[in-house]
Amino acid sequence: MHEEHHLETAFQRCGEEALFPFGAVAPPIFQTSLFEAETLRDRYDHGGSQRFHYSRASNPTLELAEKKLAVLEGTERALCFSSGMGAISSAILTFLSAGDHVICVETVYPPTRELLANWLQRYGITVDFVSGEHLDEFERARKPNTRMVYLESPSSIYFRLQDLGAVAEWARQYGLMTLCDNSWATPLFQNPHALEIDLVLHSASKYLAGHSDLVAGVVAGRAEHLEAIAKTRELLGSTLEPFGAWLLIRGLRTLPLRIERAQRQGLIVAQWLAERPEVAQVNHPGLPTHPQHELAKRQLRGYGSLFSFETYPITAEQAYAFTDALTLFRFGPSWGGYESLLLGWQQGEPDEQGRSPWLFRIYIGLEHPEDLLRDLARAVPHLGAV
Numbered sequence: 001m002h003e004e005h006h007l008e009t010a011f012q013r014c015g016e017e018a019l020f021p022f023g024a025v026a027p028p029i030f031q032t033s034l035f036e037a038e039t040l041r042d043r044y045d046h047g048g049s050q051r052f053h054y055s056r057a058s059n060p061t062l063e064l065a066e067k068k069l070a071v072l073e074g075t076e077r078a079l080c081f082s083s084g085m086g087a088i089s090s091a092i093l094t095f096l097s098a099g100d101h102v103i104c105v106e107t108v109y110p111p112t113r114e115l116l117a118n119w120l121q122r123y124g125i126t127v128d129f130v131s132g133e134h135l136d137e138f139e140r141a142r143k144p145n146t147r148m149v150y151l152e153s154p155s156s157i158y159f160r161l162q163d164l165g166a167v168a169e170w171a172r173q174y175g176l177m178t179l180c181d182n183s184w185a186t187p188l189f190q191n192p193h194a195l196e197i198d199l200v201l202h203s204a205s206k207y208l209a210g211h212s213d214l215v216a217g218v219v220a221g222r223a224e225h226l227e228a229i230a231k232t233r234e235l236l237g238s239t240l241e242p243f244g245a246w247l248l249i250r251g252l253r254t255l256p257l258r259i260e261r262a263q264r265q266g267l268i269v270a271q272w273l274a275e276r277p278e279v280a281q282v283n284h285p286g287l288p289t290h291p292q293h294e295l296a297k298r299q300l301r302g303y304g305s306l307f308s309f310e311t312y313p314i315t316a317e318q319a320y321a322f323t324d325a326l327t328l329f330r331f332g333p334s335w336g337g338y339e340s341l342l343l344g345w346q347q348g349e350p351d352e353q354g355r356s357p358w359l360f361r362i363y364i365g366l367e368h369p370e371d372l373l374r375d376l377a378r379a380v381p382h383l384g385a386v
Contacts, residue, residue: 007072007188008256015067029246030060055242057234062245068252069208069218072187073200078220079230080245084183084203085111086238087217091199092116092148094232095177095225098124100147105132105162107155109181109203116150132162133292135170142174151197152181153299157308157361159184159283161292164299168196183207188259189302199225206336207304209251210258213337216240216248258366259302265372266305266364272373273309273362278383280357281310305364306335310347311383313355318382319344325379328372335363340372358383 005013016027035052052058062080069078081087092115096102104116106129116127130137138149149171153162164180171178179199180192186207192200202208204216217240219229233239240248263286270284282289284307285296296303311319323331329342341363350356364372 011068011071012253014071015064027061027064027246027249029242030055031242032059056237056239057230058239059242059245061242061249062240065240065245065248065252068249069187069202070220072252073182073193073220074187074191075193075200075220076223077226078218079226079233080204080240080248081217081219081233081238082240082244083215083238084109084201084205084217085115086233086236087201087203087219088112088181089115090229090232090236090238091179091201091219092120092150093236094229096120096125096147099145100125101143101145102127102148102150103138103141103146104129104150105152105155105160106130107132107158107160108150108152109156112150112152112181131160132167133160135163135166138167138170142176146174146176149176149178151179151192153190153192154184154285154296157283157359159285159290159307161285161295161299163295164192164197165195168198172196184304184306185300185302186255186259186304188256189263189304190300193221195299198222199229203334204248204251205334207259207262208255209248209336210254211247211251211337212334212339214244214247214251216244259304261366262305262364263302265366265369266303266307268369269305269362269364269372269376270307270309272376273380276380278311278380279309280312283308283310306361308359308361311358311360313351313357314384315350315354316346318384319346319358321382322379325382326375328367328375329362338366340365340367 034054065080066078102116104127128141130141151162153164168178178197179201180197181201182190182192183203183206199219199221202218204218205214267286270282270287273279274282274287286303329340332341335341342360344358344360347357347359
């Protein structure tokens with residue numbers, strides 16, 4: 001009789017038996033570019049009985065990572081790529097043709113927006129951007145040549161949500177393909193495919209890998225869709241290499257522990273910032289003050305520790321004084337590793353006193369939250385209280 005396991009157990013053990021013939025506890029790395037066949041017949045007869053032949057197409061270490069990710073997302077199949085944008089680009093390019101139209105949330109990951117708004121224009125593909133907070137926005141943006149709806153929930157920088165189930169149901173009426181970037185929530189806190197989203201995307205460089213030492217991407221969905229994307233991946237050469245797949249497997253082993261701690265610490269810091277007089281607004285779906293908090297509670301099982309906060313009008317020097325006073329936060333893109341990070345942007349044109357609101361994207365890592373709060377407490381007064 002088959003015994004059902006909790007997700008944290010099931011995805012860790014899946015696929016390992018076949019690859020561990022010597023009883024190894026850690027997965028082996030098949031660091032090879034090609035796989036030989038015993039005979040030429042094995043290579044070619046009946047479409048080729050050889051399971052692996054070239055690592056640009058697949059590899060045992062890569063396949064193990066993909067099996068685990070499919071279990072996590074509850075999909076038939078998953079594919080790993082050499083970057084998150086490799087995954088996003090391959091998924092989009094596989095299902096769009098010249099003359100097609102895409103509807104996309106406006107606060108999507110900036111490189112994705114660049115791909116849709118500018119790069120694909122040369123092939124006659126057009127896009128309309130919507131906030132994604134209301135279903136009727138998608139209907140107003142729909143055109144006869146619309147083929148795809150691209151979602152990211154919560155979305156980048158401002159952390160807006162879309163009602164994934166409602167959008168998927170609407171899109172099915174018109175035969176539109178739906179894609180959702182799930183990097184922020186991870187498969188442990190949200191499964192878009194269970195809400196009928198066709199393709200789920202991840203920048204695996206973030207929480208999935210978890211150590212800031214890997215650039216990778218994931219697409220998960222139905223087998224028929226993934227088979228088509230696999231051909232695009234092989235042609236474009238964006239397959240994740242074996243060592244990267246091994247690093248990803250290593251990161252997945254601690255994902256449940258890391259994401260739980262990240263959620264807890266992120267909420268502690270977000271709540272602290274929300275009470276500071278220097279902060280105008282905190283954009284975190286886990287806070288009751290977030291305008292979509294009720295949707296977040298229905299759609300998410302937990303929260304990531306990446307969020308943003310907005311200031312009242314300040315000068316650029318005040319913003320730089322705030323960041324200069326920080327000692328535990330590093331300044332750089334990406335997120336999901338051990339280290340806490342921060343980036344900031346001026347919002348709008350400065351007034352005659354050179355002041356404008358600033359938005360800071362903050363990632364809370366795995367350092368002790370009391371240390372992070374002490375660091376912020378020294379720095380935040382530079383932002384000035386209203």
